[in-house]
Amino acid sequence: MSRTVLVINSGSSSIKYQLIDPDSGESLSSGVVERIGEESGRITHKYAGEKHTLEAPVPDHEVGLRQVIAACGKFGPDLAAAGVVAVGHRVVQGGSRFDKAIVLDEASTREIAELIPLAPLHNPANVTGIRTALEVFPDIPHVAIFDTAFFSDMPAYASTYALDKDVAERYKIRRYGFHGTSHAFVSREVARHLGRDDLKQIVLHLGNGASASAIDSGHPIDTSMGMTPLEGLMMGTRTGDIDPAIAFHLARVGHMRVGEIDSLFNERSGLKGVCGHNDMREVRELAAAGQADARLALDIYGHRIRKYIGSYAAALNGLDVITFTAGVGENDSDLRREVLEGLSFLGIELDRESNAQRTDGIRAISTPASKVTVLVVPTNEELSIARQAAELIES
Numbered sequence: 531m532s533r534t535v536l537v538i539n540s541g542s543s544s545i546k547y548q549l550i551d552p553d554s555g556e557s558l559s560s561g562v563v564e565r566i567g568e569e570s571g572r573i574t575h576k577y578a579g580e581k582h583t584l585e586a587p588v589p590d591h592e593v594g595l596r597q598v599i600a601a602c603g604k605f606g607p608d609l610a611a612a613g614v615v616a617v618g619h620r621v622v623q624g625g626s627r628f629d630k631a632i633v634l635d636e637a638s639t640r641e642i643a644e645l646i647p648l649a650p651l652h653n654p655a656n657v658t659g660i661r662t663a664l665e666v667f668p669d670i671p672h673v674a675i676f677d678t679a680f681f682s683d684m685p686a687y688a689s690t691y692a693l694d695k696d697v698a699e700r701y702k703i704r705r706y707g708f709h710g711t712s713h714a715f716v717s718r719e720v721a722r723h724l725g726r727d728d729l730k731q732i733v734l735h736l737g738n739g740a741s742a743s744a745i746d747s748g749h750p751i752d753t754s755m756g757m758t759p760l761e762g763l764m765m766g767t768r769t770g771d772i773d774p775a776i777a778f779h780l781a782r783v784g785h786m787r788v789g790e791i792d793s794l795f796n797e798r799s800g801l802k803g804v805c806g807h808n809d810m811r812e813v814r815e816l817a818a819a820g821q822a823d824a825r826l827a828l829d830i831y832g833h834r835i836r837k838y839i840g841s842y843a844a845a846l847n848g849l850d851v852i853t854f855t856a857g858v859g860e861n862d863s864d865l866r867r868e869v870l871e872g873l874s875f876l877g878i879e880l881d882r883e884s885n886a887q888r889t890d891g892i893r894a895i896s897t898p899a900s901k902v903t904v905l906v907v908p909t910n911e912e913l914s915i916a917r918q919a920a921e922l923i924e925s
């Protein structure tokens with residue numbers, strides 16, 4: 531009999547969900563509840579090739595989850611018949627405490643809640659989602675999958691900030707890394723595709739948030755996000771790497787409060803800060819129409835990626851494969867070309883034709899003669915969560 535996992539990703543005002551068969555990888559149904567806590571809410575539910583949209587107020591996450599169940603009852607699939615064996619929750623910050631997926635109960639949920647000071651923008655919503663789901667689905671095991679877990683065994687020289695040791699320990703300041711589910715999934719797909727597990731890999735996860743990782747024989751040795759998802763590459767609305775003294779300057783000279791600087795760096799910077807738009811497709815269109823700020827935003831974005839590739843090739847002392855994934859990485863062939871054409875010193879040869887093609891699945895975009903293989907690999911964080919949840923409840 532087939533079995534499924536309900537994967538839940540709770541944000542502060544949204545719940546994304548997907549019902550997945552962890553064995554076949556098939557996604558049976560998916561959807562999103564949006565605008566939770568606002569005057570008008572919306573649920574978009576997809577099943578059997580059809581999309582249903584309902585507009586109704588969603589005062590809180592519990593109402594949101596109950597609407598998901600109602601949508602499944604009304605439009606399918608029948609949850610009782612779908613054989614749901616586990617609920618898999620995405621949790622952004624696992625701290626030093628959680629280095630792998632865990633089965634959730636009241637005590638472990640409390641421990642995740644205790645990590646809120648480390649991830650005030652993400653963990654509160656994750657915890658609300660877990661608590662609500664534990665009540666709404668009391669008879670099914672719940673599993674937490676942490677974005678940080680894959681990077682928990684990074685070498686100390688990569689995870690430690692050059693900061694006063696006592697202060698760092700007291701406030702749990704270290705580089706945790708994020709998007710770990712995606713970096714783990716994609717790097718394993720690469721190893722499987724190329725039939726080698728001794729690869730020196732760079733994975734570029736370029737979505738709204740963006741991060742790079744350096745992986746040696748399956749083990750991450752560095753990643754671009756740090757204590758929070760703010761560090762590293764330029765992103766849709768986040769600065770990425772920035773001189774920390776800019777925060778002091780804004781406080782001293784601009785009289786900005788901590789919260790304002792936090793929201794400036796996280797929500798009004800990156801592509802949006804430089805050219806007013808955070809959706810890469812819009813930025814590209816504007817740049818093509820000759821808008822200088824959009825062109826500059828793209829140039830910064832590509833320059834950062836090239837710098838990370840160069841530094842990770844050095845950190846790895848060699849490089850076998852670079853992989854592009856997530857919304858921008860999988861779809862923006864111009865960006866991939868702009869990045870790769872500036873890296874000929876690494877012996878990278880882009881196959882322009884394959885790069886421009888749009889196909890599903892894994893594909894190479896480098897020529898056979900290229901010294902470094904370059905791949906496009908679709909990420910699937912939900913499937914990875916579903917598989918980890920199913921594996922854990924079996925063990």
Ligand code: ADP
Pocket residue numbers: 736737738739766808809810811812856857858861862863
């Ligand atoms: P999230 O981090 O929200 O999961 P995604 O991985 O879905 O993000 O990536 C979203 C980004 O992908 C957006 O900036 C979007 O503009 C970009 N994107 C999607 N399709 C394309 C495309 N065809 N060309 C360029 N960018 C694209």
